[in-house]
Amino acid sequence: MSIQYISDKKLFLLNTKNTSYQFRVAEFGFLEHLYYGRKIPDSADYLPVRLRHGFEANPYEAEKDRTISLDVLEQEYPGFGVSDFKTAAVRVQNGDGSDCIDLRYVSHKIYEGKYAIEGMPSLRENNGDWTTLEVLMRDSSSQIEVTLVYGVLGKYDVITRCARIYNVGNKNVFVQRAHSVCVAFPTDKLDAISFYGSWGHERNMERMPVRHGKYTIDSTRGISSHYYNPSMILCSQDATEEQGDCYGIALVYSGNFAMTVEVNDFKQTRIVAGVNPDTFCWRLAPKEHFCTPEAVMTYSYEGFTAMSHNFHRTIKYHLIPKQFIGKRCPVLINNWEATMIDFDEEQLMAIAEKAKTLGVEMFVMDDGWFGRRTDEYRGLGDWQCNWQKIPSGIAGLSKRIHSLGMKFGIWIEPEMVNEDSELYEEHPDWCIRIPGRNPTRQRYQLVLDFTRDEVIDNIYNQLYEEFKDAEIDYIKWDMNRSMTERFSTALPAERQGEVCHRYVLGFYKLMQRLTDAFPRVRLEGCCGGGGRFDMGVLYYAPQIWCSDDTDAIERIPIQYGTSFIYPPFTMGSHVSECPNQQTGRVVSIDTRAALAYFGTFGYELDPNRLTDEEQEAVCRQIDYYCRYGEVSAQGCYYRLTNPQTEKEYAAFLSVAEDQTKAVLCFIQQVSGANKGIIYLKLRGLLENENYEILELGMTCSGAALMYAGLPMPQIKADNEARVYTLCVMQE
Ligand code: DGJ
Numbered sequence: 001m002s003i004q005y006i007s008d009k010k011l012f013l014l015n016t017k018n019t020s021y022q023f024r025v026a027e028f029g030f031l032e033h034l035y036y037g038r039k040i041p042d043s044a045d046y047l048p049v050r051l052r053h054g055f056e057a058n059p060y061e062a063e064k065d066r067t068i069s070l071d072v073l074e075q076e077y078p079g080f081g082v083s084d085f086k087t088a089a090v091r092v093q094n095g096d097g098s099d100c101i102d103l104r105y106v107s108h109k110i111y112e113g114k115y116a117i118e119g120m121p122s123l124r125e126n127n128g129d130w131t132t133l134e135v136l137m138r139d140s141s142s143q144i145e146v147t148l149v150y151g152v153l154g155k156y157d158v159i160t161r162c163a164r165i166y167n168v169g170n171k172n173v174f175v176q177r178a179h180s181v182c183v184a185f186p187t188d189k190l191d192a193i194s195f196y197g198s199w200g201h202e203r204n205m206e207r208m209p210v211r212h213g214k215y216t217i218d219s220t221r222g223i224s225s226h227y228y229n230p231s232m233i234l235c236s237q238d239a240t241e242e243q244g245d246c247y248g249i250a251l252v253y254s255g256n257f258a259m260t261v262e263v264n265d266f267k268q269t270r271i272v273a274g275v276n277p278d279t280f281c282w283r284l285a286p287k288e289h290f291c292t293p294e295a296v297m298t299y300s301y302e303g304f305t306a307m308s309h310n311f312h313r314t315i316k317y318h319l320i321p322k323q324f325i326g327k328r329c330p331v332l333i334n335n336w337e338a339t340m341i342d343f344d345e346e347q348l349m350a351i352a353e354k355a356k357t358l359g360v361e362m363f364v365m366d367d368g369w370f371g372r373r374t375d376e377y378r379g380l381g382d383w384q385c386n387w388q389k390i391p392s393g394i395a396g397l398s399k400r401i402h403s404l405g406m407k408f409g410i411w412i413e414p415e416m417v418n419e420d421s422e423l424y425e426e427h428p429d430w431c432i433r434i435p436g437r438n439p440t441r442q443r444y445q446l447v448l449d450f451t452r453d454e455v456i457d458n459i460y461n462q463l464y465e466e467f468k469d470a471e472i473d474y475i476k477w478d479m480n481r482s483m484t485e486r487f488s489t490a491l492p493a494e495r496q497g498e499v500c501h502r503y504v505l506g507f508y509k510l511m512q513r514l515t516d517a518f519p520r521v522r523l524e525g526c527c528g529g530g531g532r533f534d535m536g537v538l539y540y541a542p543q544i545w546c547s548d549d550t551d552a553i554e555r556i557p558i559q560y561g562t563s564f565i566y567p568p569f570t571m572g573s574h575v576s577e578c579p580n581q582q583t584g585r586v587v588s589i590d591t592r593a594a595l596a597y598f599g600t601f602g603y604e605l606d607p608n609r610l611t612d613e614e615q616e617a618v619c620r621q622i623d624y625y626c627r628y629g630e631v632s633a634q635g636c637y638y639r640l641t642n643p644q645t646e647k648e649y650a651a652f653l654s655v656a657e658d659q660t661k662a663v664l665c666f667i668q669q670v671s672g673a674n675k676g677i678i679y680l681k682l683r684g685l686l687e688n689e690n691y692e693i694l695e696l697g698m699t700c701s702g703a704a705l706m707y708a709g710l711p712m713p714q715i716k717a718d719n720e721a722r723v724y725t726l727c728v729m730q731e
Contacts, residue, residue, distance in 0.1 A: 002152045003110050003131045011043050012108070012133065014150060016157040019299045020044075021150075023076050027068050028061045029104030031076040031137065031148070033184045037245065038301045047186070048073070053266070057083035072266055074184035077148050077163060079103050079139065080177070087214060087260045087272050089182040090163070094142040095171025103137035103146055110134075114151050117162060119505050121252050121539030122294040123318045129154045143169025156314045162294045167284040174497075175282040179258075179274030180251060181295035185234065188212075188267040193233035194259075195561050197226050200549035200582055202530040203561035205644055209237065210263050218258035218276050222447065222483025222500055226531040230257040231565045234271060239303055241639060242683075246300050246307040249273055250565050252319075253293035254536035255504035256280070279486060281497025296535065304564065305683070309636055312567035316634075319535060320570070321515065324522060324542040328569070328629050329600040330361035330407050331622050332474070337550070337577045338606035341368035341375060345390045345397060354607040356404045358615055359622035362474060362602075363401050364409035369394070370466075371421060377444045380416045381423030383462035395470040402471050409474030409522075410467075414459045414510060416445045416480065423458075430455050432499065434487040442481035450506025451488045451499055460513050472518065477511070477541065478526040504536075511540040524572055524600075533562065543570050543600050550576035550604055551583040552592045553669065553719050556650045557643045559598060568654065569633040573599025575621070577606075587719050589614050593621040594665050594721035597632040598654065601625045628725055631656045632663040638683040648672075649712070655684035659702075662691070662726040668715045679709030682726075691726040699729060 004013045010025035011034075019037065022044045026032035035044035050067035059082075062068045070084035078084040080091035081100035092101045114130035116122060133150040145168050151160035161181040167173050190210045194217045195203040208215075217228035224230045231250035238244050249271065251257050256276035263269050274292050282290050296314065300306035316325060333355040335348055352363040367373070369390055371382025379386075385394045392400060398408040417424050417431055424431070424446075431446040433439040439446055449455050486499045515523060523541035525532060529548030537544055544566075547558045555573065562571055575592040579585060589610075596602070603618070610618065625632075635654035643650045648670050655662040662685060666678075685691065685702030692699050693710070700710070705726075713722060 001110070001131060002129070002154045003133045003150070005108065005110065006043065009043060009045055011045055012135070013043065014133065014152050014159060015039060016152060016154045016159065018301070019157050021159055025105040026073065028059055030073060031103070031105055031135065033074045033076050036183055036185070036247070037299060059083070072268070074268060074270070075182070077103060077137070077146065077182055086264060086270055087262050088177055089179040089272050090146060090165065090175070091177035091277070092142065092144055092165070093174040093176055094144075095169060095173055098142070099176070101139050101142060101144055103139055106136040106138045106145070108133060108135040115149055117291050117294060120291070120293055120508060121536050122162070123151065123153070123160055123252070123296065123314065124322070126318050126322065128318055142173070143167065144173065153314065153318065157298050157300065157310050158314050159297045160294050161297065162292045164289050164291045165284065166289040167286055170286050172286070173284050175284055175290055176280070177277040178280070178282070178290060178292045179272045180292040181249065181274065181297065182270060182272045183247070183249070183297070185269040186267070188263045188269055189237055190234050190269055191237055191239070192261050193235065193564070195229040195231065195564070199226050199528055199531070200547060202226050202533065202547050202558055203229050204557055205561040205564065210234070210261055210269055212263050212265065214260050214262045216258055216260040218278070219256050220276060220279050222255060222503060223479060223527055223532045224254050224257060224534040224536070225482070226529070229565070230259070230534050232259045232261070232271065232273070233304070233307070233564065234261065234269070235304070241305045242303045244301070244303050246304055247297065248307050248311060248565065249295055249297050250311065250535055251293055251295050252535040252539065253504070254507065254532050254534050256500045275501055279497070279500045282501070283495050283498065293536070305638055308564055311565050312637065315535065315538060315567055315570065319538050320542040321540065323519065326634060328633060329522060329543060329602070330473070331359070331625060332362040332364050332409060332602035333360045333607065334364040334366055334574065334602060334604045336366035337581055337604045341373060343368055343389065345392060348397070349400060350608060351606055352401055352404060352406060355603065356406055358607055358618045360406065360603065362407035362409055364411070364474060364476060365397070366411040366476065367413070367478070369410070378418050378420035380413055380418040380445050381421040381448070383412065383414070383459070383466050385466065394466055398471040407473035408471055409476060410472055411476045411478060412463065413478040413480060414463065415448055415450060415507060417448050418445050429489050432483060432486060432488065432503070434485045435489065437485060440484040445481055447481065447483050449488050449490065450510070451502035452490045452506070456506050456510050460510060463514065464517055467518065472521055474522045474524065475514070476524045476526055476545070479532060480528045508536070508540075515540055526572070530558070530562070533566065538566070538570055543572050545572035546599065549582045550574060551580040551585050552587045552595045553585060554583060555595045556667065559595065560639060560643050560652075563637055563639060568598045568637050569600065571599035574602045574604040576604040589617045591667065591719055591721040593617070594667065594723050597625055597629065597663065597723065598637070598652065598665065599633060601629055601633065628661070628663050631661045635662070636684055640680060640683070649678060651680050653682055653684070659684065659686045660689070660728040664724040664726065665721060666712050666724070667719065667721040668717070669719055671716055671718050675714065678712040680712055681709040682706050685726070686728065690729045692729050694725040694727065695722070696724065
């Protein structure tokens with residue numbers, strides 16, 4: 001059993017293959033965190049040292065013992081207002097107006113299998129070696145109970161957490177803070193890594209030492225956002241890709257989140273993560289409960305690569321919908337960069353027909369097919385075909401595409417409405433805005449009030465009616481604005497603090513209904529590019545459009561940062577128009593493909609405008625991806641350079657799970673005269689096997705390639721990529 005309770009020591013031991021997590025019931029029922037890290041066989045309950053620190057506050061029950069203080073006793077799930085002065089995991093305004101919450105151990109249970117969270121995504125059991133621990137805690141004066149839930153997935157060194165907060169009293173209470181996780185470390189010798197960005201520049205890796213005080217990343221935009229990804233890494237200061245302590249935490253959540261790292265004067269570091277308290281206040285009536293989103297934690301003492309692999313395998317085998325595990329997305333062509341919104345059926349058919357001759361497997365019709373949608377200013381909310389643009393209708397067009405021997409995909413943005421739409425004319429009160437206050441517009445659209453079931457029903461019914469007779473294989477689900485003026489006319493004043501979280505629950509509800517109705521359909525998440533790239537979305541959609549910046553060179557750091565938590569097969573990545581529409585950069589079609597191989601792979605251009613040479617390249621590329629995409633996108637991913645600091649060249653590698661094949665990408669970003677040779681040391685290969693490098697016609701042992709390296713070519717051009725395919729020689 002990977003979870004044990006040692007009753008004489010009141011100790012909880014959570015063990016995965018390579019890690020241990022320990023806490024205990026300490027004096028007066030406090031739940032005290034003891035240890036998280038590399039696996040240890042014995043108990044770590046010798047670690048806490050009780051000392052007087054000066055100016056310490058002591059729990060009432062300690063009487064004259066001044067060595068017990070929440071200043072230093074690290075709680076598993078710290079409350080608020082009773083002398084733990086660091087960032088709280090939970091805070092409640094009680095029925096009497098007080099805001100203290102002081103949780104003490106009551107009981108626990110341990111069971112085989114994985115818990116689920118109602119109405120919210122969480123890791124799936126999927127025959128994993130899961131064990132669950134539930135610890136019940138109570139604040140006896142305020143009548144609040146909290147169940148701390150821990151899931152242990154031994155095989156991938158993963159521990160999940162969430163908390164259920166119950167009102168067992170007889171007055172309404174208001175939950176003001178409800179984090180999913182709190183972890184303490186008895187050191188300040190740590191670096192924090194987070195992923196910041198903006199539209200077109202998502203998930204830039206940033207590493208800095210933890211400092212006294214608090215460092216918070218968060219979102220108040222209603223979406224997890226381009227600006228900070230809902231994930232963080234704490235690592236030892238010497239951690240590299242190949243060695244060092246690395247703790248990763250990611251939320252299975254797509255809305256306003258917050259993650260705070262705090263260091264105090266006793267060299268203790270605490271991290272908390274969960275729903276952003278700045279935009280959250282939840283009324284709990286008697287007998288009601290609130291459940292936090294799930295947090296996924298993993299630890300490795302072997303550096304970032306091993307930590308990323310734990311996340312990647314967990315996402316692959318325990319998060320994305322089961323029917324897509326290990327199945328690559330058909331090679332697609334999307335018309336967005338070719339036509340934008342302004343297209344008609346024959347233009348689309350011309351793109352699809354040409355693409356088919358080059359080997360493309362699926363045609364995806366992007367924004368512009370519905371309602372009054374002739375430009376960005378109108379149409380959202382009306383999910384009926386615009387017959388002037390598509391005379392065959394969606395069903396007819398999908399059949400035309402299928403008769404070419406291609407699959408058919410379609411774009412939607414179901415959470416939005418334009419004021420110039422039938423939906424808005426009929427239901428102006430169905431969007432999120434404050435009556436009497438002008439709403440902020442973004443791309444001339446407003447956010448629909450997904451806290452309301454009738455709004456979700458309406459959008460679901462429209463989409464269902466439109467799609468039920470069509471042959472749809474893929475849906476790109478977009479979302480193109482931040483939420484402002486958070487308010488729902490369906491909720492009373494005292495419950496307006498629930499809007500943002502209820503919106504996310506509504507978003508999940510519609511994703512669930514749509515995927516239940518069309519289980520074969522592959523969803524792609526999207527949010528103005530990669531503005532909602534998180535584990536919440538990946539529960540429904542096995543892939544997410546990584547960024548609207550499709551410039552291959554700019555994609556290097558974006559895909560690099562994304563890969564710390566998310567595997568390549570989740571990253572929507574396409575060969576796009578050239579010169580690039582966002583940067584104007586001219587990059588060869590092979591370099592553009594090299595980046596896209598390490599993602600879902602597809603095209604975002606008009607194939608009729610390609611030269612003969614480029615068309616030949618497309619045929620070659622598709623053939624390559626069909627043969628080796630399984631390795632480049634689904635394999636174990638190794639970052640060989642850090643593009644944040646190394647600007648001359650970038651390199652990364654994917655190795656098949658059985659290690660018999662690998663795909664290596666080298667991109668020379670800046671050429672120079674008379675340069676030295678770059679020897680790339682590969683990783684993840686079988687030492688004693690000989691690999692043939694198909695493009696070079698040479699053979700080398702795995703050991704030589706990993707320890708001596710592979711010489712890279714001297715290329716007389718900037719931004720040129722080379723892709724090398726390695727296959728174990730058959731006897
Ligand atoms: C933003 C997406 O990221 C693009 O790929 C495209 O689908 C547009 N929206 C369409 O409006």
